[in-house]
Structures are given as structure tokens and as C-alpha cells.
Amino acid sequence: MITGIKRRIVIHYTLVILLTVALFEGIFIGIIHFYYYDGIEKSLINHAEISASLANRQMNITKQNLDQNLSIIRDNLIHEGADLQVINEEGRVLTTSSGFGIESLIKTKDVQEALRGKTISWYMNNDVANERLLAVSTPLIDEGEPYAVIRYITSLEEVDRTVQNIYWISISIGAVVMIATFLISYTLANSIAKPIYELTGATKKIAKGNFESRIEESYIDEIGTLAKTFNYMAEELTKNDKMKNEFISSVSHEIRTPLTSIKGWSETMLSGDLANKEETTLGLSIIQKETDRLIGLVEDLLDFSAYNRDSIRLNLSTTDLSRLINDVTSQMKAKASNKHISIIFDTSDTQVLSEIDPNRMKQVLINLLDNAIKYSPQNSSITITCTETNDNVIVTVMDEGNGIEEEEISNITKMFYQTNAHKEGTGLGLAISQKIIDLHHGTLNIQSKINEGTTISVTIPKKK
Structure with a gap:
């Protein structure tokens, strides 16, 4: 049973194609009907009117000499595939091209309308032969008054059979199109629904803690x-x-x-x-x-x-970054001395002023120095520089440690990430430092080479 999105896709596609096929079938059937039935009707009407005109003008047939010229009418005004009848005012058939029905009375609608001066067509059923007929009647006029009717009758049996065959062929083609549409829409719906079902199943597995769940990537x-x-x-x-x-x-x-x-x-x-x-x-x-x-x-x-x-807030003030670095350096020298690591910083009296949160920036510097000490070998050095440009202050911490793999550099500022899981620490320091620097509208840049050391540069705008 088709359910869910597959059902909706199949129904929508099938409905659209069904309406389209029905529209074209209707147009096609209308054209076929017009081509066959209207064509025959117009052909008979045209022939009937021409025949009446010939009888009135060229054959000089009048009300008085009609009976004497019935054979002329019958021989010269016949229409192939139709039976010609000449009917007088009383509705009596005077002559026919087939020889049948002479002296019978006809009071049908088309004859009555023709005796009033109109050319008219009329579809009727022949119950005896079980077939449909088309009759076209046109008046013969003498001195402005209709006095007789020329009537053409043709059987529609062959036309009906041909049209019905065309209808059935058309309906069969429409049915084939609908079946093909259903199969194509089902295949399309399946191609769309299958990955969605896979995605749903994989999502449920992930929701239960199975993060190894994957789906195919071969779809386009x-x-x-x-x-x-x-x-x-x-x-x-x-x-x-x-x-x-x-x-x-x-x-x-x-x-x-x-x-x-x-x-x-x-x-x-x-x-x-x-x-x-x-x-x-x-x-x-x-x-x-x-x-x-x-x-x-x-x-x-x-x-x-x-x-x-996202609730870390800054308390900004104009701070001398050079002095702040000097304070942090003095604080961290005791830890560095335990590994015989020297921290080098130019403690000149030059002020480097910037609008920062001093406590948060001190937290960043302590974290950078702590990492540098943690990953540096004994008897090495850590160099700190603080420079300024027109708009920014740049603090750089360079160590001579083990370095960081290139593929790990983009991850070390993520929460919980540690390059060495066996080292002490929580993996939060650099992530929090990155957040603090972002809040200062600054940037943190990391460059490292294995066994050569790591350089971390922090760029902070002088004014927020």
C-alpha cells in the first residue's frame, strides 16, 4: 500500500496527467466529431442548396412542371452516398434516387422547416435498419414561395463505426499514458521517498546515540x-x-x-x-x-x-596591554621555571593602550602562556611581543614546543578538543579564549610546525 509522501507524489502527478489527458482527449474528440459529422452535414447542405439553385434557375423547374421533370431532377441532382427525395407540399414523396418510399408521406421536422423556406439538417434513427441517418432538406421556390422539397438522406453507420474506432484508440492511448504515468510517478516517488526513509531511520539511530549511522551519498x-x-x-x-x-x-x-x-x-x-x-x-x-x-x-x-x-559580557576600559602582559608574565614565571622555561617579554615603559576588558584579556593571556608552557620542552623559551598599528594591537606568543598537526589547527578552538587527551586540562581554554577575542571584535591566528613550535597571534582593535 502506498502511503505518506509516496502517495502524495503519485496522486499529484497522476491527477495532473489525468487532467491533461482528459483535456486533450476532449479536444481531440471534438475535432474528430467536427471533421466527420460536420463535414458530411456541410457537404450535404452545400450540395442541396446548389441543387435547388440549379433546379430553379437553369432547369427552369416550376410548381407547374415539377411532375414532368422528376426524372431530370433524379438523374442530375443525385449525391453519391445519399438517397435523393423530392417531396411536394403535402409531404408526399414524388420520386427517389433509390426507387424506394415513393408515394409515402413524410412529415418530419426538416421537411416542415424546408416547406417554410429554410435549408435544414436533421439526425434521426432508423429503427428498422438499426442505424443513424442524416437528412438535409432544402426548398424549391417558385415566385418566392416554397412548393416542394429536395431532400438528401445518408447513412451514418460507416461514419459511426469509424468515429467509434478512433474514440476507442484514443481512449486506449490515454489509458496507456495514465498507466505509464502511474509507473513513472511511482518510481519517482520511490526515488524521493527512499532516501527520506533512510534519513528518518538514520536520524532515529542518532537520536538513540548511535552516531555511526550513515546514509548513501549516491543520490543526485x-x-x-x-x-x-x-x-x-x-x-x-x-x-x-x-x-x-x-x-x-x-x-x-x-x-x-x-x-x-x-x-x-x-x-x-x-x-x-x-x-x-x-x-x-x-x-x-x-x-x-x-x-x-x-x-x-x-x-x-x-x-x-x-x-x-552566550552570556559572556565585557567590562571595557582603556587598558595598557603592555603592562597587563608584564603582570601575566610575572604570574606565570613560577610555573615556567619548574620546567626551566624562560619567558621573554620586552618590559619597556612604552604604553600600548586599547579598549578591552582587562580581566577577560588576562584570562586569554594566561591560557595562551599556560598552553605554551604545557607543550614546550624543558630548557626552551617562550617569546611574547606586543605591537600596535594605527587601528589594532597585536599580541604574539611564540614557543619552541612540539607543534600542532596542520589538520588539528582548525579544531583546537572547539569545545572539549585536545591535541593530546593524556595532557592535563579540560579542552575549554582556547574555545573560551576564542569567544572572548570574538567579543572584542578581534581575531586569533595560529601557525605551527611540528617539532619547531607554535605561534599564536591575537589582534584586538584599539577602539571597539
Whole structure:
């Protein structure tokens, strides 16, 4: 049973073709009817009028000599395929070309109208022979008054048979066209509905969490584009699902590590000698450090939530970016020194002013430096520059780290994405930094070469 979109397509196509075929069938039947019946009728009317004119003018037949000239009329005014009748005013048949029906009375409509001076045709049924007849009657006029009728009668049996055959052929062709239309529309509907059904099934699988579901891309036109778009969406969902799982794993690890450390040192301090100042100081220092890690993680998660709600807002003020970078550099040097990494920044007194949110921009710089330290080898250096043009301020962070694969560069600013899932972090830093830079109407550009290092440039307009 045909249902859904297939049913609608088949019905619509079939209905359109049915109406078109019916219209052309009607026009064709009308033309055939006109060609055969009207042609015969006009031919008989024309012949009857010419015959009456010949009888009146050239044969000099009048009311007084009609009976003497019946044979002349019969011999000279016959029409092939039609029976000629001469009928007087009383409706009596005086002569016929076939020799039948003489002396019979005819009071039919066409004869009555002809005796009033009109040429008229009339279709009638011959019940004896079971056939249709066409009669054309025209008056013979003497001194302006009709006195007799010349009548031609022809059988329509052959014409009816021919026309009916043409009708049946026409109807058969129409039926064949409709069947072909139905089959073509069904095939077309199936070609459209099949990928939609596949798409529906694949969508249901994805809705249930099966992101590996795909559909064929062999279709053409918009259907093929839809299939490719769906598969692209499924691939992106697969990547996002993988990143989400990695994110959950990373966050779980990030939370577990400081909590384990805090719990361990808390138990150690409680079970130990609290009078041991050195041990207590060390424990409290580690607890403070791990607490700061947890606070940073929570702040990242809060920023992630704000990112998703698109509710990150800026508090703009004219800020010296050079001084801000210097503050961040001083803050991050302790972490860099643990890996013997030097951070190089020209701390000249030149001001580089820009209208920014200093706290948000500090967050970006800390993230860039933190990543540079994380992915740089020991005994390397990180170089920071801050330059300005007429309209923009450009901050560049260059490291000598492992570099980033070219195909990964376009992904590292996406949520949860990490080039190395085993490294610490949540994969949110660069994504949030990108959002902050976008809100400043700036741009973030990343260039990297494997085993040579990565250069990240942040361009911010001086004025929003």
C-alpha cells in the first residue's frame, strides 16, 4: 500500500496527467466529431442548396412542371452516398434516387422547416435498419414561395463505426499514458521517498546515540546534498561525542587529582604531629595549591556554561596591554621555571593602550602562556611581543614546543578538543579564549610546525 509522501507524489502527478489527458482527449474528440459529422452535414447542405439553385434557375423547374421533370431532377441532382427525395407540399414523396418510399408521406421536422423556406439538417434513427441517418432538406421556390422539397438522406453507420474506432484508440492511448504515468510517478516517488526513509531511520539511530549511522551519498541533486550534509552532521556529532567523553574523562581526572591530594594531606596532618610546623606548613601549602587548581577548574566550567548560554559580557576600559602582559608574565614565571622555561617579554615603559576588558584579556593571556608552557620542552623559551598599528594591537606568543598537526589547527578552538587527551586540562581554554577575542571584535591566528613550535597571534582593535 502506498502511503505518506509516496502517495502524495503519485496522486499529484497522476491527477495532473489525468487532467491533461482528459483535456486533450476532449479536444481531440471534438475535432474528430467536427471533421466527420460536420463535414458530411456541410457537404450535404452545400450540395442541396446548389441543387435547388440549379433546379430553379437553369432547369427552369416550376410548381407547374415539377411532375414532368422528376426524372431530370433524379438523374442530375443525385449525391453519391445519399438517397435523393423530392417531396411536394403535402409531404408526399414524388420520386427517389433509390426507387424506394415513393408515394409515402413524410412529415418530419426538416421537411416542415424546408416547406417554410429554410435549408435544414436533421439526425434521426432508423429503427428498422438499426442505424443513424442524416437528412438535409432544402426548398424549391417558385415566385418566392416554397412548393416542394429536395431532400438528401445518408447513412451514418460507416461514419459511426469509424468515429467509434478512433474514440476507442484514443481512449486506449490515454489509458496507456495514465498507466505509464502511474509507473513513472511511482518510481519517482520511490526515488524521493527512499532516501527520506533512510534519513528518518538514520536520524532515529542518532537520536538513540548511535552516531555511526550513515546514509548513501549516491543520490543526485538536492537529495544527494542532503545525504552528504547528514553524513557530515553525523561525523561532527561523532567527533563532538568523542570530545565530550574525553572532556568528562579529563574533568574527572582533573577533579580527582587535587581532591585526592587534599584528602591525603588532610589525613596525614590529622594523624600526624600538628606541632611539626614544617610538615603542617607543607601540607597546608599543597592543600592551598590544589584548592587553587579546583577553583580554576570551576571557573573554566562556569565560563563554559556562560559560553553555551552566550552570556559572556565585557567590562571595557582603556587598558595598557603592555603592562597587563608584564603582570601575566610575572604570574606565570613560577610555573615556567619548574620546567626551566624562560619567558621573554620586552618590559619597556612604552604604553600600548586599547579598549578591552582587562580581566577577560588576562584570562586569554594566561591560557595562551599556560598552553605554551604545557607543550614546550624543558630548557626552551617562550617569546611574547606586543605591537600596535594605527587601528589594532597585536599580541604574539611564540614557543619552541612540539607543534600542532596542520589538520588539528582548525579544531583546537572547539569545545572539549585536545591535541593530546593524556595532557592535563579540560579542552575549554582556547574555545573560551576564542569567544572572548570574538567579543572584542578581534581575531586569533595560529601557525605551527611540528617539532619547531607554535605561534599564536591575537589582534584586538584599539577602539571597539
